[in-house]
Amino acid sequence: MTALRNTPITLIPDAAPFAIRAERASDVVAREALLDACFGDNRHTRTCQRLRDGRAPAEGLALSVVRQGRLVGTVRLWHVSAGGKPALMLGPLAVDGTCRGLGIGAALMDHALAVARARGHGAVILLGDAPYYARFGFTAGKTGALSLPGPFERDRLLGLELREGALDGAWGMIAPTGALLLRPKALRAKRARHVVPQAA
Ligand SMILES: CC(C)(COP(=O)(O)OP(=O)(O)OC[C@H]1O[C@@H](n2cnc3c(N)ncnc32)[C@H](O)[C@@H]1OP(=O)(O)O)[C@@H](O)C(=O)NCCC(=O)NCCS
Numbered sequence: 585m586t587a588l589r590n591t592p593i594t595l596i597p598d599a600a601p602f603a604i605r606a607e608r609a610s611d612v613v614a615r616e617a618l619l620d621a622c623f624g625d626n627r628h629t630r631t632c633q634r635l636r637d638g639r640a641p642a643e644g645l646a647l648s649v650v651r652q653g654r655l656v657g658t659v660r661l662w663h664v665s666a667g668g669k670p671a672l673m674l675g676p677l678a679v680d681g682t683c684r685g686l687g688i689g690a691a692l693m694d695h696a697l698a699v700a701r702a703r704g705h706g707a708v709i710l711l712g713d714a715p716y717y718a719r720f721g722f723t724a725g726k727t728g729a730l731s732l733p734g735p736f737e738r739d740r741l742l743g744l745e746l747r748e749g750a751l752d753g754a755w756g757m758i759a760p761t762g763a764l765l766l767r768p769k770a771l772r773a774k775r776a777r778h779v780v781p782q783a784a
Pocket of ligand 1 (some may be wrong): 712715
């Protein structure tokens with residue numbers, strides 16, 4: 585005879601599950617709205633945006649978090665040359681303000697780094713808050729000789745080696761190397777609309 589489980593289940597809204605999946609074209613409007621809410625309208629003028637503008641994210645590394653049918657998280661990683669060393673630049677990472685502190689950011693970071701490692705990438709770089717990213721292993725230990733194409737705060741430039749030594753001797757400018765989506769002329773026109781460069 586099969587015993588029936590009679591355990592009461594309490595439905596706690598905060599405990600609603602979430603799923604991490606590859607970003608879809610239909611996510612873009614919600615993703616952009618989430619990024620505007622998290623980083624403000626001038627986010628397109630930030631230095632890191634210059635590494636993303638007109639480029640495709642790395643294969644398999646544009647991720648969305650969906651919770652109760654709504655996009656609540658996003659992260660993308662981009663091919664760069666870190667002073668000659670191939671690497672990924674991570675960002676922007678964002679979680680909807682109504683869903684923070686539930687572990688979504690950590691799950692998204694863990695997933696993105698696992699995918700990057702499985703795909704054979706050697707290193708990830710980002711510009712962000714060291715107290716947050718330290719939990720995933722990011723440090724400024726091997727990024728001190730790297731620069732970005734615009735203003736940035738040195739102590740926010742962090743790196744993580746997925747393969748030991750991948751950032752050894754990394755020196756010089758971080759430059760985008762991902763597949764081009766926009767022709768140079770269209771890219772210049774886009775940049776002209778956002779003329780004031782800002783840190784981060
Ligand atoms: C940063 C962010 C993605 C974290 O998402 P999240 O789903 O709330 O993250 P988690 O639930 O996995 O982790 C929450 C923990 O991170 C801490 N945390 C969040 N942002 C932090 C920051 N900037 N610096 C240090 N710690 C931070 C929280 O205090 C919390 O700490 P606790 O575990 O000790 O309680 C989210 O707060 C966000 O989108 N912020 C706005 C955009 C942003 O700043 N993105 C990049 C960060 S540089």
